[in-house]
Amino acid sequence: MIKVGVLGATGFTGEKLVDILLSHPKVELSYLGSRTKNKILYSDIFPKFYKKISIKCEPLDIKKAAGVCDLLFLSLPHTVSMQFVPKILKKGKKVIDLSADYRFKKAQLYERLYKKKHQDKQNLKKAVYGLPELFKDKVKGARLLANPGCYPTSIILALYPLLSEKLITGKVVIDSKSAISGSGRKAVIENHYSNVANNFWAYKPFVHQHQPEFTEVLKDKITGSLTFSFLPQVAGFEAGIYSVIHFSCAKKVTKDKLNKIYNKYYRQSPFIRINRKIPKIKDVAGTNFCDIGFAVDKKGFEAVVISSIDNLIKGAAGQAIQNMNLMLGFKETTGLLSL
Numbered sequence: 001m002i003k004v005g006v007l008g009a010t011g012f013t014g015e016k017l018v019d020i021l022l023s024h025p026k027v028e029l030s031y032l033g034s035r036t037k038n039k040i041l042y043s044d045i046f047p048k049f050y051k052k053i054s055i056k057c058e059p060l061d062i063k064k065a066a067g068v069c070d071l072l073f074l075s076l077p078h079t080v081s082m083q084f085v086p087k088i089l090k091k092g093k094k095v096i097d098l099s100a101d102y103r104f105k106k107a108q109l110y111e112r113l114y115k116k117k118h119q120d121k122q123n124l125k126k127a128v129y130g131l132p133e134l135f136k137d138k139v140k141g142a143r144l145l146a147n148p149g150c151y152p153t154s155i156i157l158a159l160y161p162l163l164s165e166k167l168i169t170g171k172v173v174i175d176s177k178s179a180i181s182g183s184g185r186k187a188v189i190e191n192h193y194s195n196v197a198n199n200f201w202a203y204k205p206f207v208h209q210h211q212p213e214f215t216e217v218l219k220d221k222i223t224g225s226l227t228f229s230f231l232p233q234v235a236g237f238e239a240g241i242y243s244v245i246h247f248s249c250a251k252k253v254t255k256d257k258l259n260k261i262y263n264k265y266y267r268q269s270p271f272i273r274i275n276r277k278i279p280k281i282k283d284v285a286g287t288n289f290c291d292i293g294f295a296v297d298k299k300g301f302e303a304v305v306i307s308s309i310d311n312l313i314k315g316a317a318g319q320a321i322q323n324m325n326l327m328l329g330f331k332e333t334t335g336l337l338s339l
């Protein structure tokens, strides 16, 4: 059994990691780290784990955590992970970071977006962007893995085949809705039930930090004067990202043609489901799947592609475990198909 730990185990993604790792057949959960809940039984924080796990939360003590674990997941806020990563790597252990700290190759871009000096530029260059559907070989060899953001996961997976085939021209409008859990567990007035229930709203128009992230990953596939207009919205449901992407086609397409293209790129991807119907959030909630569907107008020059994931699973914890499986030489789907 490989020993793994989660630092930031009390957060939304940390809790989801614990949940999935507990029934993973090839790893043993050996360290749960929290800044504030030291020496408290994990099942006292989350009663749903009572009689499932009997370990206590420990401090964010890297020496101790890296001493007992072969691989650590960091479910910590941006700008916090980079304080821990170099110490874990120095101990010869692998890291999967769920924050944005290692997602950009250029420190300047990170610093502009996250308003903090990058403290570990050396390892930034070594980090692998963990989208297994596109970068499987690199993921397999990674020691430091930057798990992608939730919006970028849904958007990149939907756009990559179309851009690779040079099928898009002009402006791409990306309308993405995220569940409220996307903003984490901390108490914020705006996330109060009375505001969130039966409500949704747009935020950070034109300035959301995930646009530079997905643009960076797709940049080699972007040709001509293609531009993105990304409008994230937060909605009163518990889990999910639903991206509706509108585009003009560079050449005439049909639904059959799009179906063939997506199948060509994702035939070998166990967590992508190309859908002949329009995807729905509830079909992916609680799973590591990304459902992709599309529609084309009668003339064949306007189309939409829709991609749907669970933000906490394919958009975070599930994808992190998919990456872990590849990094440790396990089958990619281990522990994930039964969700």
Ligand SMILES: NC(=O)c1ccc[n+]([C@@H]2O[C@H](COP(=O)([O-])OP(=O)(O)OC[C@H]3O[C@@H](n4cnc5c(N)ncnc54)[C@H](OP(=O)(O)O)[C@@H]3O)[C@@H](O)[C@H]2O)c1
Residues within 6 Å of the ligand: 007, 008, 009, 010, 011, 012, 013, 014, 034, 035, 036, 037, 060, 075, 076, 077, 078, 080, 098, 099, 100, 148, 149, 150, 181, 182, 183, 184, 185, 186, 311, 312, 315, 316
């Ligand atoms: N939520 C999503 O849908 C999602 C999707 C993709 C990626 N992510 C990324 O994953 C990371 C975790 O997100 P989350 O939603 O799980 O956040 P969260 O629910 O707010 O949890 C954050 C965790 O970090 C700890 N923490 C908070 N401030 C800290 C600090 N200054 N120093 C050390 N530990 C601190 C908290 O522990 P204590 O309570 O013990 O302090 C908690 O365990 C973030 O970087 C986020 O952007 C989230």
